[in-house]
Amino acid sequence: MVRGVHLGHLAAIVATGAVATILFFAVFNPRATLEADLSLSGTVAAVSEVAVTPTAAASAINMAEGAAETSLKVADVFERSNVAAGYTVTVSSANLAAGGRCVVTTSPCLYSAAAATALAIDLKKGAASLPFSGGLATWSDMSALNLSGATVDANIAYTVASLLPQAVYSEVLTFTITAK
Numbered sequence: 001m002v003r004g005v006h007l008g009h010l011a012a013i014v015a016t017g018a019v020a021t022i023l024f025f026a027v028f029n030p031r032a033t034l035e036a037d038l039s040l041s042g043t044v045a046a047v048s049e050v051a052v053t054p055t056a057a058a059s060a061i062n063m064a065e066g067a068a069e070t071s072l073k074v075a076d077v078f079e080r081s082n083v084a085a086g087y088t089v090t091v092s093s094a095n096l097a098a099g100g101r102c103v104v105t106t107s108p109c110l111y112s113a114a115a116a117t118a119l120a121i122d123l124k125k126g127a128a129s130l131p132f133s134g135g136l137a138t139w140s141d142m143s144a145l146n147l148s149g150a151t152v153d154a155n156i157a158y159t160v161a162s163l164l165p166q167a168v169y170s171e172v173l174t175f176t177i178t179a180k
Helices: 007-028 095-100
Strands: 049-052 068-081 087-093 107-113 115-122 122-127 136-142 147-161 175-180
Touching: 049 175, 068 087, 068 136, 068 175, 087 095, 095 107, 115 147
Parallel strands: none
Antiparallel strands: 049 068, 068 147, 087 136, 087 175, 107 115, 122 147
């Protein structure tokens, strides 16, 4: 007997403490198992973008009597998307949307409010004319990823058949990209 504690009780207390310590470390020690998983994940947000870079010709269109162009480059249009289902790029004409400005309702026009006169223009994606309906045309309709993007020429064609009133003529074309 050691100072009022029986050796049998002491052995039982020590054994109980040892079992409790082993159980504690077995349950709460992360190194107690032979393997463990660590799950990693990340998210990439949807990116769909269009950028229009006008050329010098876009602000210096020759509108003199008899002037004509069949494919005047007015901008570079860059588009890309990381959406697997694809995307659509549309073009809207401010003058067509305003109604009554453009003589031809299936193509945009250069319009002067001061002269109340318009010159019809044909917008082309490369060499292909874009038909407008309700002030809108479809520039691109992609059904796949386009991660690196593509740049295409925006061209216009027009003919100035007769002398136009002196004025500033303009058109605003808005390119909009929408993921599918």
